[in-house]
Amino acid sequence: MLIRRIVTALREQDWKTATLDFLIVVAGILVGLQIDGIVQDKRDARTGYETLSRIHREMDSQRAKLERVIRNSSFHLKHVDHLATIAADPEIAAADVKFTYEALGYSAYVSDFSVQTAVFDSAVSQGVLDFIENRSVTREIIEHYSSIDRWDRVNVVFARYRDHFDDALAGIGGLAWARVDTEDENALALIPPKEAIAIGRTLQSSPDFQKWLPRAWIYYQSSGELAEERLASVLELQTMIRNELEQGPTEFRIEPSTG
Secondary structure, rough: OHHHHHHHHHOOOHHHHHHHHHHHHHEEEEEHHHHHHHHHHHHHHHHHHHHHHHHHHHHHHHHHHHHHHHHHHHHHHHHHHHHHHHHHHHHHHHHHHHHHHHHEEEEOOOOOOOOOOOOHHHHHHHHHHHHHOOOHHHHHHHHHHHHOOOOOOHHHHHHHHHHHHHHHHHHHHHHHHHHHHHHHHHEEEOOHHHHHHHHHHHHHHHHHHHHHHHHHHHHHHHHHHHHHHHHHHHHHHHHHHHHHHOOOOOHHHHOOOOO
């Protein structure tokens, strides 16, 4: 063994041999450390790319949720507009009794902005975000997930305004929702027009409804716009991540989701 040869050379004061063997030992250690470093760097790079791929897929679900919020906001805004119309002129409710009851059932809906963040939360707790080589992408990811906590605030505000709607309708709103939820369309269409007109008059004379109405319109308009804004952000960030994945080393390149 080299160590034994070095010790023997030192005892015999064979400085040349001792020095040569010592240098061989040091060189071997350095080479070993360098190889270990290369292997570890590859492991870290793989971890970074796998993390990016999982985050990209998690954002697929975020995108789908925001697209639903946009559709729902437009859907419910139409119902709010109808309630405003029949409150201004109750007789109009007789022209579309079915839609009047649907409007009562759907107008107090609160958009759900909650999205999945488990992959990002796990990446933070494990410290693997540091393995993503492109630091600008990492910063954008952190900023994106930090903003998610602010999305639900609009729902908290609207929940207070919804109480005005419940007070204005009393039992009517619950009845309308039950009919929309449990009766078939034909049965709903058979509700007497005078009943729909009575609902319009109830809304027309209700201060609580008048307080709720502008806030509801602003809520659905704002929630739709917020979802569109966040969706644009998600799509932009997904493009950045996808480009980063496609440029990864071929030996462990990860194909991003196609969304």
